[in-house]
Amino acid sequence: MDVSYILNHLGEEREEYYGAVAPPVFQTSNFCFKTVAEMREKLKKELETPFYSRGFNPTVSVLRKKVAALEMAEDALVFSSGSAAVAAAIMSVVKAGDHVVCVEKPYSWTNNLLTKYLSRYGVILTFEMQDIAGVATLAKSKNIFTIIDNSYCSPINQQPITMGIDMVIHSATKYLNGHSDVVAGVVCGTKERIMKMMAEEYMTIGGIISAQDAALILRGLRTLELRVNRSTESTKKIVAFLENHPKIKQINYPFLSTNSQLHLAKKQMKQGGALFSIVLNVEKTEQVEKFCDGLKRFLMATSWGGYESLIFPICALGASKSFENPLPWNLVRLYIGLEEADLLIEDLKQALGSI
Ligand SMILES: *Cc1c(COP(=O)(O)O)cnc(C)c1O
Numbered sequence: 001m002d003v004s005y006i007l008n009h010l011g012e013e014r015e016e017y018y019g020a021v022a023p024p025v026f027q028t029s030n031f032c033f034k035t036v037a038e039m040r041e042k043l044k045k046e047l048e049t050p051f052y053s054r055g056f057n058p059t060v061s062v063l064r065k066k067v068a069a070l071e072m073a074e075d076a077l078v079f080s081s082g083s084a085a086v087a088a089a090i091m092s093v094v095k096a097g098d099h100v101v102c103v104e105k106p107y108s109w110t111n112n113l114l115t116k117y118l119s120r121y122g123v124i125l126t127f128e129m130q131d132i133a134g135v136a137t138l139a140k141s142k143n144i145f146t147i148i149d150n151s152y153c154s155p156i157n158q159q160p161i162t163m164g165i166d167m168v169i170h171s172a173t174k175y176l177n178g179h180s181d182v183v184a185g186v187v188c189g190t191k192e193r194i195m196k197m198m199a200e201e202y203m204t205i206g207g208i209i210s211a212q213d214a215a216l217i218l219r220g221l222r223t224l225e226l227r228v229n230r231s232t233e234s235t236k237k238i239v240a241f242l243e244n245h246p247k248i249k250q251i252n253y254p255f256l257s258t259n260s261q262l263h264l265a266k267k268q269m270k271q272g273g274a275l276f277s278i279v280l281n282v283e284k285t286e287q288v289e290k291f292c293d294g295l296k297r298f299l300m301a302t303s304w305g306g307y308e309s310l311i312f313p314i315c316a317l318g319a320s321k322s323f324e325n326p327l328p329w330n331l332v333r334l335y336i337g338l339e340e341a342d343l344l345i346e347d348l349k350q351a352l353g354s355i
Pocket of ligand 1: 086107
């Protein structure tokens with residue numbers, strides 16, 4: 001199935017809604033029935049048919065179909081945040097006493113979930129970029145269930161299910177929605193796994209997405225491929241500019257020509273995406289601050305994946321007590337949005353020139 005078909009047509013039941021091109025927002029908590037017999041029948045299938053919006057909602061259903069197809073999965077669930085998706089996915093497969101093997105520096109709140117919240121599970125830490133197909137093969141041979149957070153790549157740049165991974169998670173807040181106006185998360189997997197998760201974690205904990213937010217993500221998804229490709233093209237130019245700058249000590253980007261894992265990046269990712277970090281070649285925090293404060297085209301903010309370019313300096317984490325910070329003080333994360341690459345390069349040039 002091609003990406004345009006998925007984004008423009010898959011899951012849309014237009015004849016059901018007067019031929020509306022955009023799916024209606026089913027802003028309703030419950031659905032009504034004419035007879036007891038009909039209600040009884042619908043209740044039997046409340047996870048697959050409109051009954052109550054904590055379970056099935058038609059707007060959310062269109063989104064589930066599209067996201068699942070983008071990830072080459074059979075089904076998907078959409079949650080109220082990426083963190084809710086991560087928690088539901090992990091909790092759907094672990095039981096007391098199990099071991100979770102995880103990358104050494106996962107997303108900060110995933111780290112919190114594993115090390116603080118689910119601390120009764122032993123956590124073994126491993127290396128950085130993974131050989132996804134290799135890990136999947138090894139895990140299958142030992143009957144280990146695998147889950148990947150694919151937010152960084154988006155399904156446009158990497159499809160882990162095709163490499164043998166069992167379950168794929170996204171913070172839909174990032175690329176999938178792409179407009180910095182919704183917080184949401186997604187879990188993709190086999191029909192069997194997803195239906196089990198729906199009957200357990202999803203319906204029980206109830207961290208669902210509203211129809212309104214689902215409609216916003218559907219609108220964002222229409223341009224997913226365009227946005228990811230545009231941001232990636234700009235990122236290539238910007239990384240090339242930064243690579244040769246004397247004020248840059250290091251760049252962390254999978255498709256950097258000097259990355260020791262470049263061959264692995266090329267094997268499993270189509271392209272590098274638009275999120276990377278730089279380590280500034282400076283002596284003092286004040287210089288990092290001057291660089292960041294001096295940027296005019298970048299917004300200083302957390303999150304990423306939207307239309308706007310962003311910076312997040314690690315030295316801003318100083319006062320945060322919610323998680324330990326393993327990163328260097330002079331590291332700055334950059335996300336490249338949809339602006340003209342040349343304008344962003346000009347801006348970086350003047351801010352680096354000032355320190
Ligand atoms: C943002 C993010 C999350 C958490 O998603 P929320 O939607 O903010 O809850 C998880 N994983 C990665 C890689 C992220 O960037």
